[in-house]
Amino acid sequence: MSEPTRRPDAAATDGRPAPPARRQGSGTRRLALIAGLGLLAVGVALLAIGLASSRSTDTPEPASPASAGGGAARTVTYRLEPAGGAAVPVRLEVAADAATRAVGLMGRERVPPGSGMVFLYPADTTASFWMKNTLVPLSIAFVAADGRVVSTTEMTPCRADPCPTYAPGGAYRYAVELPAGAFPAAGVGAGDRVVPENPAELPEAA
Numbered sequence: 001m002s003e004p005t006r007r008p009d010a011a012a013t014d015g016r017p018a019p020p021a022r023r024q025g026s027g028t029r030r031l032a033l034i035a036g037l038g039l040l041a042v043g044v045a046l047l048a049i050g051l052a053s054s055r056s057t058d059t060p061e062p063a064s065p066a067s068a069g070g071g072a073a074r075t076v077t078y079r080l081e082p083a084g085g086a087a088v089p090v091r092l093e094v095a096a097d098a099a100t101r102a103v104g105l106m107g108r109e110r111v112p113p114g115s116g117m118v119f120l121y122p123a124d125t126t127a128s129f130w131m132k133n134t135l136v137p138l139s140i141a142f143v144a145a146d147g148r149v150v151s152t153t154e155m156t157p158c159r160a161d162p163c164p165t166y167a168p169g170g171a172y173r174y175a176v177e178l179p180a181g182a183f184p185a186a187g188v189g190a191g192d193r194v195v196p197e198n199p200a201e202l203p204e205a206a
Contacts, residue, residue: 082187137180
């Protein structure tokens with residue numbers, strides 16, 4: 001004899017109500033919902049990975065402070081040594097590579113007294129200087145490798161081409177820029193000396 005089929009609303013023989021019948025449609029919808037949420041999570045993860053990849057490809061790494069000026073510039077102390085006069089110390093920013101030398105003191109609204117920039121070259125040069133996009137007047141000394149001043153000159157700002165160039169009196173190894181009038185005020189001219197206080201602090205020029 002086969003077991004009789006129980007109707008969903010029939011009472012159990014022990015008097016308890018029969019459990020409600022499980023609806024097939026509800027289980028199917030639940031599985032579909034879970035699958036949909038899973039696909040959505042996967043899509044969000046893939047989108048996040050794509051955005052991160054795009055950001056790392058399109059955005060360059062921040063430049064270092066030394067190359068971009070984003071931090072304090074490297075400075076060293078030089079001494080202005082006029083013949084028969086007292087030495088004058090000055091604190092100079094260092095431009096030891098082509099990119100930094102090309103920018104120099106351009107765009108500065110002020111160069112405080114006793115400060116400036118030294119332009120270091122890897123070999124003797126006769127390169128001229130100019131004042132394009134430089135906002136303040138400057139005094140420059142062209143200095144030989146032994147610290148002897150080759151020549152000095154005063155330079156004035158230039159906002160538009162053609163800008164004049166300022167040539168040295170001969171070959172030099174480094175140049176020092178200070179606020180206008182600084183070298184005459186210190187009594188420094190051709191034949192005097194402008195030297196680093198501690199040469200070991202200087203980077204190698206490139």
